[in-house]
Amino acid sequence: MASTENMALNLKIWRQKNCSSEGKLVDYRVENVSPEQSFLEMIDVLNEQLVRKGEDPIAFDHDCREGICGMCSMVIDGKAHGGFKNTTTCQVHMRLYKDGDTIVIEPFRASAFPVIKDLTVDRTSIDKVMAAGGYVSANTGNAPDGNAIPIPKPVADEAMDAAACIGCGACVASCPNGSGMLFMSAKISQLALLPQGKPEAPRRALNMVYTHDSLGFGNCSTHGECEATCPKGISIEHISRTNREYVKAAFTYHEKKNAGGAS
Amino acid sequence: MAFNLDSKIPSGPLETKWKDYKDHMKRVNPANKRKFTVIVVGTGLAGGSAAATLAELGYNVLSFCIQDSPRRAHSIAAQGGINAAKNYPNDGDSVYNLFYDTIKGGDYRAREANVYRLAEVSNNIIDQMVAQGVPFAREYGGYLDNRSFGGAQVSRTFYARGQTGQQLLLGAYSGMMKMVAKGKIKQFNRREMMDLVVVNGKARGIIVRNLITGELERYAADAVLLCTGGYGNVFYLSTNAQVSNGSAAWRCHKRGAGFANPCYTQIHPTCIPVHGDYQSKLTLMSESLRNDGRVWVPKKENETRKPSDIPDEDRDYYLERVYPSFGNLAPRDVSSRQAKFRCDEGKGVGSTKRAVYLDFRDAIKRDGKSTIEGKYGNLFEMYERITADDPYTTPMMIYPAVHYTMGGLWVDYNLQSTIPGLHVLGEANFSDHGANRLGASALMQGLADGYFVIPATLSHYLASTPLEKVTIEDNAFKDAEQAVMLQTSKILGIKGQKTVSDIHKELGHVMWEKVGMSRNEAGLKEAINEIRKIREEFWHNVNVPGDTGNFNLELHKATRVADYLELGELMALDALERQESCGGHFREEYQTPDNEAKRDDENFTHAAVWEYTGQNSSPIRHKEELVFENVQLATRSYK
Numbered sequence: 001m002a003s004t005e006n007m008a009l010n011l012k013i014w015r016q017k018n019c020s021s022e023g024k025l026v027d028y029r030v031e032n033v034s035p036e037q038s039f040l041e042m043i044d045v046l047n048e049q050l051v052r053k054g055e056d057p058i059a060f061d062h063d064c065r066e067g068i069c070g071m072c073s074m075v076i077d078g079k080a081h082g083g084f085k086n087t088t089t090c091q092v093h094m095r096l097y098k099d100g101d102t103i104v105i106e107p108f109r110a111s112a113f114p115v116i117k118d119l120t121v122d123r124t125s126i127d128k129v130m131a132a133g134g135y136v137s138a139n140t141g142n143a144p145d146g147n148a149i150p151i152p153k154p155v156a157d158e159a160m161d162a163a164a165c166i167g168c169g170a171c172v173a174s175c176p177n178g179s180g181m182l183f184m185s186a187k188i189s190q191l192a193l194l195p196q197g198k199p200e201a202p203r204r205a206l207n208m209v210y211t212h213d214s215l216g217f218g219n220c221s222t223h224g225e226c227e228a229t230c231p232k233g234i235s236i237e238h239i240s241r242t243n244r245e246y247v248k249a250a251f252t253y254h255e256k257k258n259a260g261g262a263s
Numbered sequence: 264m265a266f267n268l269d270s271k272i273p274s275g276p277l278e279t280k281w282k283d284y285k286d287h288m289k290r291v292n293p294a295n296k297r298k299f300t301v302i303v304v305g306t307g308l309a310g311g312s313a314a315a316t317l318a319e320l321g322y323n324v325l326s327f328c329i330q331d332s333p334r335r336a337h338s339i340a341a342q343g344g345i346n347a348a349k350n351y352p353n354d355g356d357s358v359y360n361l362f363y364d365t366i367k368g369g370d371y372r373a374r375e376a377n378v379y380r381l382a383e384v385s386n387n388i389i390d391q392m393v394a395q396g397v398p399f400a401r402e403y404g405g406y407l408d409n410r411s412f413g414g415a416q417v418s419r420t421f422y423a424r425g426q427t428g429q430q431l432l433l434g435a436y437s438g439m440m441k442m443v444a445k446g447k448i449k450q451f452n453r454r455e456m457m458d459l460v461v462v463n464g465k466a467r468g469i470i471v472r473n474l475i476t477g478e479l480e481r482y483a484a485d486a487v488l489l490c491t492g493g494y495g496n497v498f499y500l501s502t503n504a505q506v507s508n509g510s511a512a513w514r515c516h517k518r519g520a521g522f523a524n525p526c527y528t529q530i531h532p533t534c535i536p537v538h539g540d541y542q543s544k545l546t547l548m549s550e551s552l553r554n555d556g557r558v559w560v561p562k563k564e565n566e567t568r569k570p571s572d573i574p575d576e577d578r579d580y581y582l583e584r585v586y587p588s589f590g591n592l593a594p595r596d597v598s599s600r601q602a603k604f605r606c607d608e609g610k611g612v613g614s615t616k617r618a619v620y621l622d623f624r625d626a627i628k629r630d631g632k633s634t635i636e637g638k639y640g641n642l643f644e645m646y647e648r649i650t651a652d653d654p655y656t657t658p659m660m661i662y663p664a665v666h667y668t669m670g671g672l673w674v675d676y677n678l679q680s681t682i683p684g685l686h687v688l689g690e691a692n693f694s695d696h697g698a699n700r701l702g703a704s705a706l707m708q709g710l711a712d713g714y715f716v717i718p719a720t721l722s723h724y725l726a727s728t729p730l731e732k733v734t735i736e737d738n739a740f741k742d743a744e745q746a747v748m749l750q751t752s753k754i755l756g757i758k759g760q761k762t763v764s765d766i767h768k769e770l771g772h773v774m775w776e777k778v779g780m781s782r783n784e785a786g787l788k789e790a791i792n793e794i795r796k797i798r799e800e801f802w803h804n805v806n807v808p809g810d811t812g813n814f815n816l817e818l819h820k821a822t823r824v825a826d827y828l829e830l831g832e833l834m835a836l837d838a839l840e841r842q843e844s845c846g847g848h849f850r851e852e853y854q855t856p857d858n859e860a861k862r863d864d865e866n867f868t869h870a871a872v873w874e875y876t877g878q879n880s881s882p883i884r885h886k887e888e889l890v891f892e893n894v895q896l897a898t899r900s901y902k
Contacts, residue, residue: 017813018813018814034539034541036538036539037539037541038543038649040543041541041542041543044541044543044764045541048762048764051762051763051806051808051817052762052806054758054806054808055808056808056809057808057816057817059814059816061331062505063330063335063337063504063505063506064335064337064339064340064504064505065504065505065543065544065546066340066544066546066547066645067645068339068340068426068428068429069330069335069337069339069340069504070334070335070339071330071331071335086644087648091645091648091649093648093649093651095651116475116814117475117813117814120814122331123331123332124331124332124452126332127332127333127334127440127443127450127452130334130436130437130440131440131441131443131444132444134437134440135395135396135437135438135440135441136394136395136396136437137441138391138394138395139316139319140312140315140316140319140391140438140714140715140718141391142394143387143390143391143393143394144390144394145390146349146389146390146392146393146399146407146421147351147406147407150401150404150405150406151401151405152401152403152405153401153402153403153405156398156399156400156401156405157398159396159398160398160400160423160424160430163397163398163423163430163433164424164426164429166429167332167334190396190398191396194396194398196393196394196395196396197396
């Protein structure tokens with residue numbers, strides 16, 4: 001299916017002025033698209049055309065354009081990041097499309113991600129979940145030697161698999177419940193696996209899950225679409241580990257009030 | 264205005280300077296720290312680690328980022344690794360060795376004391392990051408693994424697959440989020456710094472644009488930390504992210520901060536080549552690939568055979584040939600120039616003939632495909648996705664691209680600029696890499712500045728400086744905001760024929776051709792004239808639709824390009840005035856018979872620090888002489 005010739009495409013793009021106005025799909029046609037072009041470069045070219053006509057270009061989030069910053073989003077033909085395996089929108093190349101294709105482009109949709117404009121959504125809820133416990137409380141200056149605690153390679157590797165999450169929110173956008181379990185569990189799991197994260201593991205699981213639920217993210221019903229969509233291939237095994245951590249913590253973790261020490 | 268370029272390097276032996284500094288610095292009492300507010304602009308490795316650490320210490324931190332979350336800062340894209348002098352592999356590494364390699368790698372154009380301190384705290388960074396749960400690569404015994412990077416003959420690079428920057432940044436970000444939850448950091452996303460506010464000669468605040476509403480906002484503080492990265496996007500095409508820009512630093516420069524060595528630009532040798540005029544960025548292939556990949560071009564000009572059909576005797580492994588002792592791990596500036604020379608000779612490959620091969624055939628034969636996949640799998644995948652070529656079976660094609668800027672705002676040993684209270688960290692400052700940065704040293708410097716240097720030096724500043732009360736109602740804030748508003752309405756009123764990108768591309772073309780990998784007097788003079796013409800055209804013929812009242816992406820781009828059009832000229836001027844070759848700055852007039860950079864230590868062992876003197880007058884070039892007390896200046900050789 002890979003194209004080698006330049007192509008013309010029909011685009012249906014979601015336009016929405018701001019979070020309080022109504023949006024709609026608007027038709028655009030782009031000609032002479034090179035198969036070497038990236039998907040976002042195809043939209044850049046369209047935007048240049050719009051600017052030349054004095055029209056408002058399409059607002060979309062993007063930054064590194066190499067699949068690591070997690071800034072780009074978009075639902076392309078019904079799938080977050082276009083539904084190509086282990087691929088972010090910025091890594092989609094036009095050779096995956098063919099002349100005459102119609103492509104529907106919409107923002108990530110979830111109640112935790114309100115639309116800001118066109119294809120740009122507000123994902124600060126991700127930061128809020130992280131602020132509820134997605135860290136090890138190791139203040140600068142406390143650290144022992146990096147080799148003081150050996151970590152078995154398979155454990156470090158599995159933690160790294162989880163840590164590869166780019167926080168783009170595709171899991172939320174693809175989940176029928178709008179759940180953020182995959183990105184949250186990636187962090188809970190990474191830190192629960194590592195010895196450095198263990199002291200806080202129960203507290204982390206309880207606080208992050210509570211905050212996640214209170215921000216409008218839905219619950220997980222093990223639908224699995226998140227794993228299929230995740231551009232970094234994060235496994236839903238991490239959700240299982242999160243559930244274990246959460247249940248364990250719910251039964252065993254108690255913090256005495258006024259115990260002192262932590263601030 | 265006379266510039267005070269006192270580097271404030273502590274006296275005493277190199278090895279004890281930093282310790283002595285900390286022993287004698289002024290401190291802010293723990294209970295008093297909460298009375299101070301610090302603005303941190305940027306949330307990359309430098310800004311993120313500084314914000315988290317200062318908040319832990321008790322300061323009130325106002326943190327600003329241009330993206331939708333601090334976790335997106337461009338440090339995240341660093342691939343290969345971070346250096347430290349741990350000597351875990353027992354290959355004889357030491358703080359001194361890391362210091363020496365970095366000074367030599369920078370072609371003797373960095374400050375000894377700063378670089379030594381950097382090497383000294385490098386080990387603490389690894390410890391800190393491990394403690395925060397960064398999953399560095401490990402051996403089966405559970406201990407940390409190392410690999411080699413360019414310009415070093417030891418393995419001192421720690422890594423997390425091909426995404427070390429991501430893991431370190433998420434570590435710093437997690438520290439920030441912890442302090443956001445505690446209320447010690449107030450985080451402001453989607454804000455772009457538009458100006459610095461100077462009150463009574465001290466940096467006391469910033470004006471930012473809220474990118475969503477378009478409104479300007481004022482913030483006041485006791486000190487400002489600029490951690491806004493480099494200005495590589497002057498070139499239009501670079502490995503930088505799209506919103507990485509030089510405006511914050513440039514606006515500070517116009518408010519009185521000296522800009523040092525703007526011409527020192529790093530052109531990274533291993534990037535995916537340019538393929539079309541719609542292209543928006545260049546993608547880096549990590550330097551770590553040169554641990555196992557061999558760089559070559561065909562010996563014959565206009566070779567038409569497929570690379571796999573070209574036998575070894577018809578291949579020129581030019582890095583191994585020219586630099587037998589460092590081979591494929593020669594430093595970046597040297598490797599980039601060699602690639603350019605080969606292509607200039609007509610030996611380049613690919614459709615544009617501006618590429619060389621990076622070949623893993625021998626490594627796969629030696630170690631097996633699965634080993635190579637384990638080390639570089641994600642990079643190979645990234646390459647294949649962009650080019651549709653499989654690097655396991657055919658060599659990668661690579662070419663140099665703009666990657667990093669060693670130049671930046673001048674800072675003293677305290678990381679303070681020529682404006683008191685304005686501290687500059689990470690890539691935004693000029694301090695540690697001289698004329699060429701070694702691989703895996705940017706992450707080290709960003710985190711050294713943020714975690715370990717600024718907490719000490721800022722405390723010294725706050726404890727020893729009388730700070731009057733300021734509020735955002737003060738005239739300095741109103742005036743600065745007014746100036747930004749005027750510029751904005753001027754840009755929006757032009758409604759000309761060219762888009763912002765049209766003009767940026769024109770500038771980028773001039774910069775790449777004439778202020779790029781190799782430079783000469785005539786070309787630089789032409790560049791200055793051409794940049795002035797493009798700037799003129801911008802101010803008469805750019806078309807920015809819309810208004811300030813909403814999420815106006817073209818306006819955001821336009822204000823950055825307006826600054827590039829000034830900064831680009833200064834880069835060319837600095838390159839013209841530096842009549843020597845050093846590191847990434849290669850002047851064709853100054854080279855050895857075998858095409859290596861020829862320094863002029865007698866006349867140019869200094870940092871050039873530029874003073875802004877106004878729109879219509881020429882900037883003034885000041886000098887900070889670099890004093891080498893511990894290292895003998897020598898011709899840098901990797902042969």
